[in-house]
Amino acid sequence: MKIAIIGGGIPGLSQYLFLQKVGLLRGRSVTIYEAREAQDHSAAAAADFGTYNSSVIGASIGLSSTGLRVLKRLDIELHDEILRAGHVIRTWRMSSARGWTLANLPVGGDDERMVMIGREVCCQILRNRVPDEAVVRRKVIDVSLAEGNNGPRLVFQDQTTEEVDFVIVCDGIWSRARRAMFRAQDLNQYEFSPLYEGLVGVGGFVPSSKLQGTPEGEMNVVLGANGFFGYGYTTVNAQGSSKAGDTAV
Template sequence: MKISIVGAGISGLSTYIFLRKHLPSPPAPLPPHEFVIYDAYPAPSRKEREAGSTSIIGGGLGIAPNGKRMVRALSREIHQAVVSQGYGVVRFQFNSARGWTIGSVPIVDLKGEPELMVMSSRQGMWECISGPPPFRDEVSDEVLVRKKVVRVVRSVTGKPVLRFEDGGEEQFDLVIGADGIKSVVKEAIVGDKYPAIYTGFYSVGGFVPSELLPQLPENNAELLPPKSQVVMTFGPGGFFGYGPFCAAPSSVCCKDPVIQHLIRESEIKLKIATWVTPKLPTWASNGVVLVGDAAHALPSSSRQGASGALEDAYAITFLLKHFLSLAYDSGSTSMSEEEAVQIASEKYCAIRKPHVEAILDGAMKLEMRRDKAGIVAEYAMYFIMWIKCKFFPGYMNRPIYQYSVEAEIEKAIHSVK
């Protein structure tokens, strides 16, 4: 099959690595699979990478325990690289804008091989998958082509055809749309009726060297240390989060006055309007499949953008692996490659859509509450967060962190008649 991945972000590159490693080879006389990744923009220059947190390379993100398991599945080396360049955290603390601590929740999954959440710069995470040595050997320069896709159309036989900004076009058997929130591939599946929705919020952010943070005053009983290195302060107009993002150990005690200090000391270069993808009727159709933000950009408060993208990459790969193996083993008599792709895509949507949409619903409730933001709504938000932290601290994240995409794939495979 000729397989194209549009977008070389975290979802596109991880899908490529999974597919290349796990797709079964077609039997002769079928030709081997061919892969190409297209990305509209050049990789950030050294200067851009060194500029810290910007709208070109992004700011910080968390790779939750469920995402970490997917990184481990990509390769042990990538997992090791992600862990070493990021910062593992075990709890998130929630504060209110009124100055008190609401509570805290664990962000570690102790089932099986324990995985902590890792806070990382987006660029750091991306470089572990794609970037320069010593991290990678996974994505060769030949496979990643810097070209902008402007449309996906159909050939007379119904196969997806990519149209490029330079006027060229090329036909594929399978197109993976990993082209982010403003996906053009999405339009080949659902038309133009589902544009991304602006949440009304802007993300701003930056990184501050730990030596510039205020030190914990000695014997200061008034300033109680937080229960976690990552502190999220929620208020009527948004939230402010801070925490360590790289492996350098910090002797600094994070406290609420840190917020004022960070705002004062930081040069904010990252300013991104935050968008979400509306619920789409489907994520796949006739050889075109969406993964990551193209299918479901989530609000940042969900902390599942990167982790959900990695789960998508894993799910579509292992479903394709199973159904293509059936097609190849049957000698193409009972199932063609095209039919295998179709069944795998349907199963993929059935597994992933309800799970991700439940996360979207939960995160949007919080966004809407902030948006209305009268004093009653504000205190109601704190109260609900307090109840969750106090009585269901583990449960808050358990359905997400312990979600097993592997088990869902197994179930989906065995539900086929």
């Protein structure tokens, strides 16, 4: 049985590891197809602010308590490595553009926490647990039905094809597989396509020294009339303590 996972980001890598955990890799060929070329943004290298440059995809992400419990269920060592690579958040501070504190919101109870971490770093930690031979750098541009057996057929950018038994879709907002599932009669159009709702987000990384007076474990959100601005730490001290590391978002 041949299984294809389209997309080698956080969802695709996590899906592969879950298949491995429940034993579905035995006797099956599972391949992750990723369009991007390989980047070297290891968790260790991420402590260096200079590694965060224009080649990095995404800024930081916040893994909630629910997400962390999913990681713990998948692999306790993976869960602990994510915590060591990111910055544990226990409080959200909401303030107005005029400087008024509106609320200090705890993440949850004593056993509740979230972690802010660079998206690329989180992805690399997952990637380190997936064998190299399972990831193929090829761009899938379409999914169609194979002739004869009605199974899925992948179409790659170079117009070559491959027939598989099962496809797992993890290729993001511009999903080619979604287009294949919900295509209209006109094959150049498809239903359920993403629509722009007028929201723009800009994110990036700065040295943590820029966040003067910001306590460790606190994420800040400043609310304005037509938007908001958030900032906080994304790494911890090299000694593994709860102290802030070199990088903030």
